[in-house]
Amino acid sequence: MEYPSELLSRAVEEIAKLPGIGKRTALKLALHLLKQPPEYTRELTEALSAFRREVRYCSRCHNISDTDTCEICADPARDHSLICVVEDVRDVLAIENTGQYRGVYHVLGGLISPMEGVGPEDIFLPQLVERVRKERPREIILALSPTVEGDTTGLYIYKKVKDTGIPVSTLARGVAFGEEIEFADEMTLARSLANRIPFENSLKF
């Protein structure tokens, strides 16, 4: 498509760089800005610029935080000897929403991905290793997505902290609640079988 304006063309191109947004949607979004007062675009761009420029991370868990130590890390009621390792703030929000976890987090800010050129040093992984050696928690819980990147990252962390003797656990994988057995994928089903648990334990919730 050839747009009748360079300004439009550049705006569409930049919007379409965002993940999951194609040229068509980008054009729709750009035209939407025109239908709104100029303040609308100003507020949007200012919010994005300020966020990218001034974003800060908790000095302990590296979650996004406006303060040097995030609310969770600063909470004395939390169990600071339990570190849950997650990819990003979305996972923290999801786990917090369960209301079941009282430990603290370590936010990696990404996963190791050789395909995308993301190595261990590009995420907050060295900081995790250092933190584990310093704080010596009683357990490290890996709550990483069951993808190639998640598994690679998990294995890397495991190897890096193995010598400390601190137990490393990972989230249970299995048939999801409400999921029908016949629709579960083979991999999940096979692992659920292999890692089956005593029936009594399944009544605990």
Next chain:
Amino acid sequence: MEYPSELLSRAVEEIAKLPGIGKRTALKLALHLLKQPPEYTRELTEALSAFRREVRYCSRCHNISDTDTCEICADPARDHSLICVVEDVRDVLAIENTGQYRGVYHVLGGLISPMEGVGPEDIFLPQLVERVRKERPREIILALSPTVEGDTTGLYIYKKVKDTGIPVSTLARGVAFGEEIEFADEMTLARSLANRIPFENSLKF
């Protein structure tokens, strides 16, 4: 969801104001910015700001254009006595892509929508009426979407230029190419029947 940072919260809120983007996607997009170098966000916000601030419209057809008269309106090979009325630049691109139209356009920049508080004065409709009276084209083609807004806008235009005696036509509506009859909606099928054309005409393409 309660975000651990005001900056993040504001960014997500602003992104989620865009049409078709929910809070979840907005958070994903905001976190994506963090994984990219700061220039990425700067280029995005600058492109959007520049577009919204400096956007210009063709003084004749009101399509987005970097010059006072757009390329189509400045083209002497075009049939300037044929005006095709469309909602926005996307429709111009779609019709240009057919390679079948040699007339010129009038871009409304929106449709009349009482529900959203968009009246005839909020789009380039008065400019169309004025242009028609001045240029006296030999035909006005309405290429507006077959929605309530499109039909309302078309009817309004028709009434406004009726006294000039200039013929107003609208795009043929009917069963789309490649569409199976049994899956066509009733309205479309009924109108296709009522507006049936001589078989010879259907061979023209």
